Amino acid sequence: KQEVTQIPAALSVPEGENLVLNCSFTDSAIYNLQWFRQDPGKGLTSLLLIQSSQREQTSGRLNASLDKSSGRSTLYIAASQPGDSATYLCAVMRGGSYIPTFGRGTSLIVHP
Amino acid sequence: GAVVSQHPSWVICKSGTSVKIECRSLDFQATTMFWYRQFPKQSLMLMATSNEGSKATYEQGVEKDKFLINHASLTLSTLTVTSAHPEDSSFYICSAVQGNGQPQHFGDGTRLSIL
Numbered sequence: 001k002q003e004v005t006q007i008p009a010a011l012s013v014p015e016g017e018n019l020v021l022n023c024s025f026t027d028s029a030i031y032n033l034q035w036f037r038q039d040p041g042k043g044l045t046s047l048l049l050i051q052s053s054q055r056e057q058t059s060g061r062l063n064a065s066l067d068k069s070s071g072r073s074t075l076y077i078a079a080s081q082p083g084d085s086a087t088y089l090c091a092v093m094r095g096g097s098y099i100p101t102f103g104r105g106t107s108l109i110v111h112p
Numbered sequence: 113g114a115v116v117s118q119h120p121s122w123v124i125c126k127s128g129t130s131v132k133i134e135c136r137s138l139d140f141q142a143t144t145m146f147w148y149r150q151f152p153k154q155s156l157m158l159m160a161t162s163n164e165g166s167k168a169t170y171e172q173g174v175e176k177d178k179f180l181i182n183h184a185s186l187t188l189s190t191l192t193v194t195s196a197h198p199e200d201s202s203f204y205i206c207s208a209v210q211g212n213g214q215p216q217h218f219g220d221g222t223r224l225s226i227l
Contacts, residue, residue, distance in 0.1 A: 031213040043118070043205050044156075044218040051213075089155065091216070098212045100146065104155040 002027045004092055006103035013110055019077040019105045021036050023090035028068050031093040035064050038087045038105070047088075048075070052095070080110045113139050116208050118219025126227055129196060133191045133222045135206035141186035142208035146216065147179075150203040162189045196226045 003026045032051045038043040048057045050066040056065040063076040087105040115138040149157040162168045168181035180192040203223050207216040
């Protein structure tokens with residue numbers, strides 16, 4: 001059974017810092033990995049999708065990397081802003097069955 | 113693009129009521145829709161996978177007769193919580209994908225409160 005772990009569970013930083021959020025998974029037979037952002041009481045907004053054959057994806061200040069063999073992904077946030085405050089979730093899509101498994105998320109607070 | 117609409121956003125009702133939640137893909141056809149449940153400060157728990165025109169596949173521990181899922185078209189899936197009780201109170205979220213392995217696009221969720 002796929003297990004997804006996100007570290008740290010919570011993070012509070014001053015504005016401007018560069019951040020690294022970690023996601024690890026136990027079964028490397030994945031089809032893709034997707035990072036999401038969730039604001040309180042809301043649904044999820046997709047940030048980046050990395051296919052299993054890819055190593056990284058970038059969008060603006062966000063960069064996500066994937067090392068499938070070691071079961072790890074990182075989300076790098078450059079020059080953090082208060083508007084980045086949210087919970088960040090990673091989800092891996094199982095190869096073959098295409099069933100997603102989510103981590104518990106990292107709760108991020110960026111204070112001015 | 114890739115907008116998913118979920119309705120209603122909030123429901124408060126009495127114990128014993130059945131509640132229907134709709135999930136629509138507005139600008140794409142969704143071959144698969146996923147239904148999740150989320151408890152406060154917890155991650156998303158996958159309840160079932162819904163494919164258009166076929167029966168939903170439920171995750172272990174999820175009661176099929178309690179949570180009825182219908183995926184009648186490529187743009188609409190519904191989740192009906194039958195005879196809801198207070199322990200069914202939760203945040204329910206759907207997502208839709210255009211094809212196998214494609215990105216998930218989420219609705220805004222439905223907060224269900226059973227009195």
